[in-house]
Amino acid sequence: MAEPLLIVEGLRCGYGEAVVLSDVSFTLGGGESLALLGRNGTGKTTLIDTLVGTTKRHAGSIRLGGRDLHSLPVHQRAAAGIGWVPQERNIFRSLTVHENLTAVARPGAWTPARVYELFPRLAERKQNLGNQLSGGEQQMLAFGRALVLNPRLLLLDEPLEGLAPLIVEELLRAIRRVAREEGLSSILVEQHPHMVLPVTDQTIVLDRGSIAFRSASEPLVIDPRPLDAWLGVAGH
Numbered sequence: 001m002a003e004p005l006l007i008v009e010g011l012r013c014g015y016g017e018a019v020v021l022s023d024v025s026f027t028l029g030g031g032e033s034l035a036l037l038g039r040n041g042t043g044k045t046t047l048i049d050t051l052v053g054t055t056k057r058h059a060g061s062i063r064l065g066g067r068d069l070h071s072l073p074v075h076q077r078a079a080a081g082i083g084w085v086p087q088e089r090n091i092f093r094s095l096t097v098h099e100n101l102t103a104v105a106r107p108g109a110w111t112p113a114r115v116y117e118l119f120p121r122l123a124e125r126k127q128n129l130g131n132q133l134s135g136g137e138q139q140m141l142a143f144g145r146a147l148v149l150n151p152r153l154l155l156l157d158e159p160l161e162g163l164a165p166l167i168v169e170e171l172l173r174a175i176r177r178v179a180r181e182e183g184l185s186s187i188l189v190e191q192h193p194h195m196v197l198p199v200t201d202q203t204i205v206l207d208r209g210s211i212a213f214r215s216a217s218e219p220l221v222i223d224p225r226p227l228d229a230w231l232g233v234a235g236h
């Protein structure tokens with residue numbers, strides 16, 4: 001049987017000497033998407049940042065597409081296929097939308113033209129500067145920038161946070177298309193499970209730096225109660 005696309009084993013990491021995540025292990029198959037849930041401060045961003053390579057790793061391994069990534073610096077992990085949309089939406093604010101996309105594009109299925117098709121709003125604002133965009137448009141652009149890098153694994157850290165309901169719907173449609181229809185393997189960090197369960201295959205919940213719960217996403221769409229203990233009923 002083929003090896004899963006991503007294999008994370010015994011990961012122990014944090015910032016400086018402070019250990020935030022202890023003994024985190026999971027796998028993700030090619031074309032699968034994962035919802036990474038958990039209350040505030042449980043280590044979701046730390047896990048994403050550890051895959052990207054910006055935290056301190058004390059132990060454990062990260063393997064993507066048969067290649068060990070855990071000892072590589074950030075830029076080599078990106079070249080190996082890690083695409084990242086950080087919480088703070090890293091776009092070039094002084095470049096136009098179009099320049100943002102063309103400056104980083106790498107050969108592959110995702111081109112700036114396909115990003116415009118995914119987000120017609122960005123096509124309309126092609127010549128606007130990054131700093132002239134709304135928060136939602138900036139998130140779309142950050143997402144588009146990660147796509148044109150043509151990653152093997154896309155990491156989205158709370159992409160829906162603080163956005164208006166209509167924009168959230170537009171982004172969820174795009175995430176569904178990219179993750180489910182196009183089969184780009186993705187990890188999606190969220191605090192509200194009802195948003196992301198329907199667009200993911202697997203779910204992991206972090207609590208105090210460990211995986212407290214894991215399940216296929218589909219049964220949780222029908223009955224999210226198993227999540228209550230970790231997220232609280234307010235999460236539904």
Ligand SMILES: Nc1ncnc2c1ncn2[C@@H]1O[C@H](COP(=O)(O)OP(=O)(O)OP(=O)(O)O)[C@@H](O)[C@H]1O
Nearest residue numbers: 015018020038039040041042043044045046047191
């Ligand atoms: N740069 C940092 N230096 C030291 N500690 C940090 C740093 N970033 C986060 N932490 C600590 O790591 C723990 C986990 O934080 P993390 O941001 O990973 O949680 P999270 O689940 O993503 O939370 P949120 O949903 O609020 O974004 C917290 O206790 C936090 O204080």
